[in-house]
Amino acid sequence: MPEVLKAPLVVEFPFTRSLGPVQSAFLTGLRERVVLGVRTGDGRVLVPPVEYDPVTAEEIRDLVEVAPTGTVTTWAWNHAPRRGQPLTTPFAWALVRLDGADTALLHALDAPGPDAVRTGMRVRVRWAAERTGAITDIACFEPYDGARREPSGHTGVFEDPVTGIVAAARLDYTYSPGRAQTAYIDALSGRRTVGERCPACRKVYVPPRGACPTCGVATSDQVEVGPRGTVTTFCIVNIKAKNLDIEVPYVYAHIALDGADLPLHGRIGGIPYDEVRMGLRVEPVWTEGARYPDHYRPTGEPDADYDTYKELL
Amino acid sequence: MTSAPRGREIAVVAFAQTDHRRARDELSEVEMLMPVLHEVLDRTGLKTADIDFTCSGSSDYLAGRAFSFTLALDGVGAWPPISESHVEMDGAWALYEAWTKLLTGDADTALVYAYGKSSPGSVRDVLTRQLDPYYVAPLWPDSVALAALQAQALIDAGDTDEPALAAVAARNREAAAANPHAQLRGVVPQGDHLVRPLRTGDCPPIGDGAAAVILAAGDRARELCARPAWIRGIDHRTEAHGLGVRDLTDSPSTRLAAERAGAFDRPVDTAELHAPFTAQEIVLRKALRLGDDVTVNPSGGALAANPIMAAGLIRVGEAAARVHRGVSDRALAHATSGPCLQQNLVAVLEGEPR
Numbered sequence: 001m002p003e004v005l006k007a008p009l010v011v012e013f014p015f016t017r018s019l020g021p022v023q024s025a026f027l028t029g030l031r032e033r034v035v036l037g038v039r040t041g042d043g044r045v046l047v048p049p050v051e052y053d054p055v056t057a058e059e060i061r062d063l064v065e066v067a068p069t070g071t072v073t074t075w076a077w078n079h080a081p082r083r084g085q086p087l088t089t090p091f092a093w094a095l096v097r098l099d100g101a102d103t104a105l106l107h108a109l110d111a112p113g114p115d116a117v118r119t120g121m122r123v124r125v126r127w128a129a130e131r132t133g134a135i136t137d138i139a140c141f142e143p144y145d146g147a148r149r150e151p152s153g154h155t156g157v158f159e160d161p162v163t164g165i166v167a168a169a170r171l172d173y174t175y176s177p178g179r180a181q182t183a184y185i186d187a188l189s190g191r192r193t194v195g196e197r198c199p200a201c202r203k204v205y206v207p208p209r210g211a212c213p214t215c216g217v218a219t220s221d222q223v224e225v226g227p228r229g230t231v232t233t234f235c236i237v238n239i240k241a242k243n244l245d246i247e248v249p250y251v252y253a254h255i256a257l258d259g260a261d262l263p264l265h266g267r268i269g270g271i272p273y274d275e276v277r278m279g280l281r282v283e284p285v286w287t288e289g290a291r292y293p294d295h296y297r298p299t300g301e302p303d304a305d306y307d308t309y310k311e312l313l
Numbered sequence: 314m315t316s317a318p319r320g321r322e323i324a325v326v327a328f329a330q331t332d333h334r335r336a337r338d339e340l341s342e343v344e345m346l347m348p349v350l351h352e353v354l355d356r357t358g359l360k361t362a363d364i365d366f367t368c369s370g371s372s373d374y375l376a377g378r379a380f381s382f383t384l385a386l387d388g389v390g391a392w393p394p395i396s397e398s399h400v401e402m403d404g405a406w407a408l409y410e411a412w413t414k415l416l417t418g419d420a421d422t423a424l425v426y427a428y429g430k431s432s433p434g435s436v437r438d439v440l441t442r443q444l445d446p447y448y449v450a451p452l453w454p455d456s457v458a459l460a461a462l463q464a465q466a467l468i469d470a471g472d473t474d475e476p477a478l479a480a481v482a483a484r485n486r487e488a489a490a491a492n493p494h495a496q497l498r499g500v501v502p503q504g505d506h507l508v509r510p511l512r513t514g515d516c517p518p519i520g521d522g523a524a525a526v527i528l529a530a531g532d533r534a535r536e537l538c539a540r541p542a543w544i545r546g547i548d549h550r551t552e553a554h555g556l557g558v559r560d561l562t563d564s565p566s567t568r569l570a571a572e573r574a575g576a577f578d579r580p581v582d583t584a585e586l587h588a589p590f591t592a593q594e595i596v597l598r599k600a601l602r603l604g605d606d607v608t609v610n611p612s613g614g615a616l617a618a619n620p621i622m623a624a625g626l627i628r629v630g631e632a633a634a635r636v637h638r639g640v641s642d643r644a645l646a647h648a649t650s651g652p653c654l655q656q657n658l659v660a661v662l663e664g665e666p667r
Contacts, residue, residue, distance in 0.1 A: 048448045054553040075510035076461030083594040084453035104557030173377035173433040178341025216390020
């Protein structure tokens with residue numbers, strides 16, 4: 001069995017999220033260095049504030065300013081900060097109950113070491129230099145032994161409130177395609193297409209995924225298919241895709257390689273787009289150094305009989 | 314109403330799981346899952362066509378593979394089309410869905426499976442993506458950090474200390490010595506602080522694995538299993554989503570789910586708890602009022618093997634398997650999801666008197 005293939009895979013996306021009125025006021029407040037909570041039906045002040053009462057599920061809108069100073073309710077020392085976390089040097093994660101609030105906010109606490117942190121210690125907000133209306137407008141908390149700072153009684157009404165956030169997310173993986181697809185990719189590097197046969201229904205799957213979806217059993221017998229095949233169905237692409245250097249219109253087709261019981265898809269070239277038809281016989285065209293066929297072109301054989309591929313549509 | 318009504322009794326009749334390992338690079342998800350599906354079907358003599366309902370639990374984020382649950386269905390053999398559903402949660406919640414389906418009378422048998430391949434990604438970071446996207450996820454607090462906040466809260470409350478946490482870790486992994494499927498077995502050093510106060514020994518192993526159970530109703534269950542593990546009650550509850558709103562030293566949602574599942578009606582002899590971090594076992598034992606006479610995590614629990622999305626279903630499966638073997642007469646199974654025991658499911662399983 002060939003060595004397992006692996007490749008880096010980065011999944012990255014910016015989530016654009018709209019804000020409710022309470023979230024908008026809270027995040028706009030952070031931009032303006034004001035911390036707002038929301039009062040619940042039973043009179044508690046929640047910081048960070050939510051749109052609905054966690055107990056009664058009622059809509060809550062009564063905003064209350066709280067102090068930028070508070071008390072650590074629990075903490076954990078993070079000696080090895082990870083990507084995206086608020087500080088790049090060792091810090092404490094902390095839940096902080098701000099003065100005037102009844103609940104605690106999660107953030108980083110910048111402290112010299114774990115011995116300098118304890119539950120009950122007093123801290124204050126350290127504001128980020130550049131603020132956009134996001135939880136990261138609080139750079140972190142820092143130890144504070146001064147007097148309690150009283151809030152100014154802000155009503156939560158701001159000019160130019162933020163109405164949304166863009167939350168960037170990135171996750172890094174080392175992708176491994178598994179046994180069947182590894183064998184398929186290995187064969188492609190020798191310009192061969194190798195499928196796998198289901199031991200129960202005898203169908204040959206290309207590309208193989210390791211299991212027969214009809215029978216629910218492992219496919220294991222490797223079967224070389226093609227290189228020639230038959231167009232079973234196709235479409236004409238008229239809109240140019242981003243980052244794709246192919247002139248439109250072009251034809252994208254399902255191609256049943258000879259010996260395969262499942263069509264794969266590929267582009268058809270070497271023939272005007274409006275002459276491609278079901279039953280057209282094609283063969284792969286490889287370019288130098290490519291890891292898979294660039295496209296398929298007509299072989300010049302007579303078209304295949306409909307009956308030979310009607311089960312593969 | 315969350316206890317099974319009379320006349321429609323539902324049981325776990327079979328359970329299978331992989332050997333959970335740090336990385337199964339050589340296998341795709343379906344290749345990892347398929348042998349478990351075959352094994353659980355073999356135990357009952359059923360074929361895919363005999364299964365009335367199939368439900369699975371998994372998350373595409375773990376392996377970074379979009380629509381992996383549809384590819385996993387290849388391993389079931391879903392043709393002709395089957396009645397099927399999926400939850401983006403631990404498989405214990407898929408089992409809950411299957412249980413409700415059987416309760417309706419629309420199905421007599423159900424296949425429930427779950428799998429997780431954590432090895433391709435960095436699971437501590439991946440799990441940050443399930444957090445509040447406005448206030449919490451932008452800070453990227455990883456799963457160990459959040460569990461450490463809970464552990465410190467318990468230490469501050471006087472509920473535990475580092476030696477007590479180490480004892481929880483040691484007891485689970487000693488129990489796992491008898492479990493060939495477990496990833497961490499026997500003596501495992503407590504190690505250094507990962508996020509203080511949690512040491513590496515307080516944290517679950519990261520690994521790849523899968524599990525499956527079969528549910529059956531009434532006489533069908535008796536045909537398929539010599540001693541079915543009857544689900545006498547099952548319920549799941551959640552906490553407020555703000556971590557700072559919760560009392561992290563307690564788990565009212567677990568207690569409520571247990572009450573609704575009838576766990577407190579009579580004592581249980583066994584409890585399989587889904588506590589990936591040592592401190593969480595302290596919280597759960599208190600919430601579930603488990604005394605020293607209860608055998609807790611004879612499998613080694615999630616501290617011995619924690620294939621994410623399957624580890625909760627494995628708790629139900631392990632509890633049921635003890636009933637099947639006649640080692641337990643009344644067992645509690647618990648599953649959790651989210652940070653710091655955010656959501657909790659409790660099931661009570663019983664064997665008929667011998």
